[in-house]
Amino acid sequence: MDTAYLIETVIKVVVILLVFSALAGIGTYFERKILAFMQRRLGPMNVGPYGLLQVAADGVKLFTKEDIIPTNVVAPIFKIAPVITAATAFIASAAIPFLPQFTIFGYTVHPIVADVNIGILYILGVMAVGLFGPLLGGMASANKFALLSAARAAAVFISYEVVSGLSALAPIMMVGSLSLIDFNNYQAGGIGNWIVWSQPVAFILFWIAAFAETGRTPFHLIANDHEIIDGFGTEYSGMRWGLFFIGEYANMFFISFVIPILFLGGFGDGSVLGAFALLGKMAFFFFFFLWTRAAWPDVRPDQLMWLCWKVLMPLAVINVVITGLVMMY
């Protein structure tokens, strides 16, 4: 392994960490603004022009707040749980090609940390490990509501891993590779080559599962909204709670990258237009997360499980079987 590769990788890691930590903060700003506009409000307006510095104010607040470790909690696990959520979100991003490769100062940059040949499997797997954040955080909290929420979160995450895995399986069979670069190249020919046209069911299923795995609103069961407390994060304060937050929003951004790369052509042929197209698609999927939060109510936990095991999973299996049959004959 030569030094240039090492330096390049470290720089890419640092850039991704910085950009997406900042984006997670700005994402909260967008969320507040868009939700406010949809509810005929103005949202944050006082900190900076149009409330733009609200993110900085929140950051200062989170960083300077006292880090409370309550009595009776299992302190080491309690302390490590938020780190798991944030870390797995960023670790998963290593296999995502954020932009097509470009040349800068005569040096070709691949905006992907590691083009591993099991890309999508790696991403789904590491995102699934992120489950341990809410689970351990809730279980270590010495709070029954946090525990209930952790149990619900575990049930939802594990169930929807099945759906997302099975729905991603059909496109994987078509492409014949797990690398997201190969996915992109498979669809590089233009809109007609997008996998969403041949795999619409898988696309919808994966999208639905993305909502469950990021814990966004139709499936926002990880927070105990009906108990007016914040689920597994109830006992957390300051930056530990902020890490949960960053992890959640970073996950939203990364899954918003993964969906277009899997189904909607990614960055296409790698031109500048293609790069902007990928960012635009990412923005749409991120916006959709906020849009549904304004529009749709939450479902009950039992309805969520019913949806997963009795509707989505059979559909995904049927989809895989039909894809296989079509590919064989």
Added chain:
Amino acid sequence: MKMEQFNNRNVSENGYYLVDIEDYPTDGWGKFKRVVKRTFRGELFVGLWVVMREMVKFDVHTIQYPQEKMPIGPRYRAMHEMKRLWESDAERCIGCGLCEKICISDCIRMDTKIDENSRKEVSSYTINLGRCIFCGYCAEVCPELAITHGGEYENGSEQREHFIMYEDMLTPIDVMKAGAQVEFEGFGAITPHEDARVKKTPLAY
């Protein structure tokens, strides 16, 4: 607006009808059909469309309070004001003490003396706004319309006891000279421009 639609309590003639709710399915096939029907009816997109429409219309109802304020109605009972006579600019208060007597939370305290013109004069007058419940009895009982409630509602205080003095409540003499004293408009008065501001309740989606 006609009141007939509200006064007519005869339910059957008024456009009311019983909603036709079909029974819940009990067998598996019925439940399956219900799921399929609900899935493809597209009701979720109605919700998406409604919030998107409101966002694009950008019909924001927020009043950014410290910078913007709603006009407050003349009947609103906020901080007390002491008025002057239009004829002589003299204080209207004759020191009768009725407001002190009627005050049910005992927050008004006044002292009077006979001045050099053998006229009763208020020597000290305070209202403890920390105790005042803003019931309006003092303004109602005042025979001279001297004490009224103004529209100044921003009277937060760092202490529980927060006294307001006669001099603070009294219309300043320069305001009086400029003819700018605001009179209490009476118990039936409405908020200015209220007719223009009346809207349909924003529930008619």
